[in-house]
Amino acid sequence: MTQKTNAQWRLRERPTGMVEEKHFERVEEPVGTPGEGEFLVRNLYLAFEPAMRGWLNDVKSYVPPVGLGEVMRASGVGEVIESNNERFPVGSLISGMVGWQQYTIDDGSMGPMGAIRPLPPGSDPVLALGALGGTGMTAYFGMMDIGKPKKGDVVLVSGAAGATGSVAGQIARIQGAAKVVGIAGGQRKCDWLVKEAGFDAAIDYKSDDLKARLRAECPNGVDLFFDNVGGEILDVVLLNMAQGGRIVLCGGISQYNDEELPPGPRNYMQLVIRRCTMQGFILIDHLARAGEALRDLSAWIEEGKLVQAVDVQQGFDNAPKTFLRLFSGANLGKQLLQIAEPTTEA
């Protein structure tokens, strides 16, 4: 059973600008045998997040960079096919940092990005990696702990049709925001936000006049801005914040592939003039309360208050290509790649 081949995508070269397929190398090695306390996972789905681009840079950050020649770090869902660990029985599903590979051996211990954990029987891998995964929990803690939407708030979300932004905006609505506006790229995403995800309005930054639309949709300013994008969008929004407004800095996908750091938000002194707060956060600080997030998010999904969009690509060989979809904006919602069919019924 362990004579199978494990295909992997490893980091071949560090990108200095836009990440490309050539920066990764496909290699094969024999699948190993799990040792004492270890288990072998056959990976079914890989998940993709913009933050993964940051892990490719050789700089000190909140996690160590992916090393040259190492399997690309990524979360995923898989099924346990061999096990020397009773927490992870054969046939069960797991979720965690499995990497861009077909098989993963792990012992369930804590890594820099959390531990691989068992999923409850019957879990939907797509939900487990999306609204109930890292991006959903990022939206949850970013909104509930940092942004703290209040009844009556006008809330704006950039990257609103992405995995995190779409959940963040819906949480604000659930928490009683007076109006939730999303910024996204393209009519298809904007339609989805308003028709499916219950946003009150959507602004297409690619074809709308962002400044004018923002003023029209939020004439009294934005009370809470959840920013996934940075760059020009952040700069324009700074000019339309309400007095005492809060900006949750979740990410800055617009600049992750820039070779040199671009100029920062030119209008940052609006934070003084408008008495605003801008706060960054990282999910891993909040993982001790993951159970609380999963309980709330699951309930909202069951009650039909929270919907998610997913873009599921197919085939292990397409891992780098699928990653690039995040930066071209091809994906609507959570970007996943299915690399195998489950052999067992969960």
Place this chain on the structure above:
Amino acid sequence: MTQKTNAQWRLRERPTGMVEEKHFERVEEPVGTPGEGEFLVRNLYLAFEPAMRGWLNDVKSYVPPVGLGEVMRASGVGEVIESNNERFPVGSLISGMVGWQQYTIDDGSMGPMGAIRPLPPGSDPVLALGALGGTGMTAYFGMMDIGKPKKGDVVLVSGAAGATGSVAGQIARIQGAAKVVGIAGGQRKCDWLVKEAGFDAAIDYKSDDLKARLRAECPNGVDLFFDNVGGEILDVVLLNMAQGGRIVLCGGISQYNDEELPPGPRNYMQLVIRRCTMQGFILIDHLARAGEALRDLSAWIEEGKLVQAVDVQQGFDNAPKTFLRLFSGANLGKQLLQIAEPTTEA
């Protein structure tokens, strides 16, 4: 008595880059007669703050801009020499927005920058405009309400030898900060910070390697940064913030005279990586609690815990020149201009 001449400096032209003397016009008009409820003030001291540069721009901000042809807005201390208002008896001292003029007529009502208020008998005009004036109260509320220094914090202040920065740093020390470091321009200011104002260390941004000194003085990062300067200094500090640190945005003197807004803080995404908060504030929101600030600040001065530096220039005709000292960095501490001697003993 009202046939005297009132010399004034009025805004002649809006500066587009560095403010210069030519942007102001010296005019004279007869001193008016106070009407019902009004009083006439003979101004003794004018006070200068970097924020005044912002009032010269024709943009929407937290206060209306100074109009073309209007007397330049500025705070000062004067003595009442005629009065139809029993709250302001002849011979008493007042403080408030008197403008760049020798005489001011007012009724003590609230303006966009607060009201002219009576000073307690025996008040020192230099203290009333400095540590007990707008800049001192800005330091107080910026530290106590926004920055909230905790015991053990490593606190950094830019523009540390200025009127606000010097008080802010000392308040952090009084509140139990483990270490207070100031950034200032030139050896004279750095010496004053350490020898007179009780800062633990001072970094001369003009001759020191800011990045290296910062790392040496704050090897575990900065917990609380009180920023009066912005620009390159803010960018370097962002790379040396401690996890969960707070940045109080008080001002950005480095860019007030830029013709176009310079690029913003390139390293702002460090707010995410380091989970930091950056918050702006404006004194006028806190003025309802001015009494509390004045009580604490006065007590600290009496106890010898808080010292202030002042730079007192002489002569009404030097008002524009004195204003420019703020931007060349000539002043150590509060920049004042004495324009008359008191006729009465307070």
